[in-house]
Structure formats: C-alpha cells, structure tokens
Amino acid sequence: MMILYSGTACPFSHRCRIVLFEKGMDFEIKDVDLQEKPEEIAVMNPYNQVPILVERDLTLYESNIINEYIDERFPHPQLMPADPVMRARTRLFLFNIERDLFSHLPDVVNGSAKVAEKARATIRDNLTQIAPIFAKQKYMLGEDYSMLDVAIAPLLWRLDYFGISLPKQAAPLLKYAERIFSRPAFIAALTPVEKAMRK
Ligand SMILES: N[C@@H](CCC(=O)N[C@@H](CS)C(=O)NCC(=O)O)C(=O)O
Structure with a gap:
C-alpha cells in the first residue's frame, strides 16, 4: 500500500x-x-x-x-495525456507552474513585507496572464481534467489565504478554480x- x-x-x-x-x-x-x-x-x-x-x-x-x-x-x-507530444507539453507546463507561480510562495510566507508584496504581485500578474484561456476551455489542457489542473489547484485554493487578489479580467480563472474545487476527489483531499x- x-x-x-x-x-x-x-x-x-x-x-x-x-x-x-x-x-x-x-x-x-x-x-x-x-x-x-x-x-x-x-x-x-x-x-x-x-x-x-x-x-x-x-x-x-x-x-x-x-x-x-x-x-x-x-x-x-489518467491524468497525464497518452500522446507523447502532449505529455512533453504537459511536463513543460508543469515546469512553468513551478517557476512562474509556486517558486514565489516561500517569499510570500517567509519574506519581509516588501519581498512578500513583490512575490504576491508576481503571482497575481502571472495568473492574470493565463486567465483568458479559461473563457474558452474548461481545464488547462482543454475539456479534460489533467495533472496541470492538479498542480495549480493548491495555489488557487490559497489565494485569499496568501493575500493575493486578482483583477476583474481574471474572472474566468476564478470560475475555473470553482470547477476544480467542486470535484469530489478535491473535496475529499x-x-x-x-x-x-x-x-
Ligand atoms: N519542490 C517540493 C517542495 C516541497 C516543500 O516545499 N515542502 C515544504 C512544506 S510545504 C517542507 O516540507 N518544508 C520543510 C519544513 O518546513 O521544514 C515539492 O514539490 O514536493
């Protein structure tokens, strides 16, 4: 087990x-x-x-x-796509999620007020940039829930907790987040x- x-x-x-x-x-x-x-x-x-x-x-x-x-x-x-090209793209996006979003979390949690504010702004701007995708599609890769949605979900859940507020144009991203949060496995976890x- x-x-x-x-x-x-x-x-x-x-x-x-x-x-x-x-x-x-x-x-x-x-x-x-x-x-x-x-x-x-x-x-x-x-x-x-x-x-x-x-x-x-x-x-x-x-x-x-x-x-x-x-x-x-x-x-x-299956959470990783079966097709090798899509798998490779998914791994690249996983890397982007680490680099552009999660790598700034230690500064949000442990940084001085100035450092934490800069990290929040970076996360906010990077999330706002990807928000329009979700006006057109349900999940990060299209219609299917995947490992990318899993990877970003814990940050979306913690936005208020970390004091990160998104501008109006990020509304499709917040709708997407609610879609993830309503999954039974997400709630159970x-x-x-x-x-x-x-x-
Ligand atoms: N890159 C690692 C990051 C893991 C990580 O940062 N874990 C934190 C807790 S969220 C930790 O164990 N920190 C050690 C500590 O707090 O002593 C991963 O993706 O698993």
Whole structure:
C-alpha cells in the first residue's frame, strides 16, 4: 500500500493528496508536523521536506514526480495525456507552474513585507496572464481534467489565504478554480487546516 507523508497545510502535499483521492485505491496519509519534524523525514528525503511517498522499497519525493508515479501505477482516470507530444507539453507546463507561480510562495510566507508584496504581485500578474484561456476551455489542457489542473489547484485554493487578489479580467480563472474545487476527489483531499483557509 502507498503511504504519503503529508503536511496538513502544505500546497505540495495537497497536490499528491488530490491525485491519491482521484484514483480511489487504498492508501495511507501520515500527517507530518512541520514544526517538529520527525527524524525519519530527512532519512527518506535528503531535502528534509514533505510530501514523501513510500511504496514497499520505493521512496519518492517531489510532488510532481510522486504524482506521475501514482498516475502510471493506477492509470484510471489518467491524468497525464497518452500522446507523447502532449505529455512533453504537459511536463513543460508543469515546469512553468513551478517557476512562474509556486517558486514565489516561500517569499510570500517567509519574506519581509516588501519581498512578500513583490512575490504576491508576481503571482497575481502571472495568473492574470493565463486567465483568458479559461473563457474558452474548461481545464488547462482543454475539456479534460489533467495533472496541470492538479498542480495549480493548491495555489488557487490559497489565494485569499496568501493575500493575493486578482483583477476583474481574471474572472474566468476564478470560475475555473470553482470547477476544480467542486470535484469530489478535491473535496475529499482537503485537510481540516485547508478547509479553514477559505470561507
Ligand atoms: N519542490 C517540493 C517542495 C516541497 C516543500 O516545499 N515542502 C515544504 C512544506 S510545504 C517542507 O516540507 N518544508 C520543510 C519544513 O518546513 O521544514 C515539492 O514539490 O514536493
């Protein structure tokens, strides 16, 4: 059985919980207290971070790497596209999501007021830029929910919590976010701490 070591407020762990619940197989989630991290975390992950996935003798870390493995082990519903060109494009977009959005989160959380404000503005501008896509299509890749929607969802869920407000022209993105938030697997994957992040 797969075991996920997960932070209850961690957006990266959130991604992996979403995929586990989408697949509907047996798994165990172990909540890790990041204030008092057990020593075993550093043993399993040299970067001393969650999420970590353990299955028999396989130990994985990095949310997107974990998610691709779960998707290949349990192919239904398939979250990575089957076509090699679309898979490659999806991996590139996953990289863009890390680089343009998630890499700024540490500054939002731990930066000085000035640094945090700059990081919020960068995330806001990058989200506003992709917003028009969702006036034309349901999900990031078109009509089908995919790994890209999973990857961005934890940030969309935390926008208010992180103090990121979007301009009017980003309305299609907020509608898209509500579409993701209404999925049963998304709801099931939320921890009590995450539920409290949005009113
Ligand atoms: N790139 C990693 C980021 C993981 C990450 O930043 N995890 C944070 C919690 S959200 C963590 O474990 N930080 C260690 C700590 O707080 O001590 C991923 O995608 O899994």
